[in-house]
Amino acid sequence: FFHLNQVRRLGKKWLPSLAWLDTTIVTNVNILSTCNAFWDGSANFYRSGGGCNNTGEISDVMQHEWGHGLDGNTRSGDGATGEATADAVAVHMTQTSAIGPWFRTTGAPVRELDKTISSKGLMTRTNVGTKCPAGTGAQGYQVHCEGEIYGQTTWDLAQALVAKHGYHTGWRTSERIFF
Secondary structure (H helix, E strand, C coil): CHHHHHHHHHHHHHCCCCHHHHCCCCEEEEECCCCCEEECCCEEEECCECCECCHHHCHHHHHHHHHHHHHHCCCCCCHHHHHHHHHHHHHHHHCCCEECCCCECCCCCCEECCCCCCCCCCCCCCCHHHHCCECCCCCCECHHHHHHHHHHHHHHHHHHHHHHHCHHHHHHHHHHHHC
16 A cells, blocks of 8 residues: 555656546555566565565565556556566665566565676667567567666666766656656
8 A cells, every 4th residue: 555655756747637646546566476567557566475576565566567557557568668667666765776676585586687796787679589588578588687777777777877867866756758
């Protein structure tokens, strides 16, 4: 409840006329499965197990799933841009490059968008095929992995704006550009 309302407040700050932001979102927690969450018009979170923590207890995961709702209620794109949009929402909420830290019980995040510390390094349209498995993304690869191209760009832009304008103004400018 708390994290989904916090992210809704951020959305309303930049998109005050988007009617979807005033709707009630059904949220389902402790779904009888593990290591995932999903958006289907409601936010759905799995219980802990299989090396993963309860996704309904991880703020970034909750905010990421809400980001799918934002994507679907604005100008939704393909699966990869939808994943990237959801990651960008989480980045702007946490102001960190790790999406879903402690998703894994080891503390590992779901994704790392800082190319300098990501195990994938820099993701580009031309090298995505060497870094991502096949899937249903626009380029034929797994959508979460393809989405990291846009996700890394979001992180890099935010860091450039922070370097130029300082922490608070840089992040506020990044939010404005994204939303």
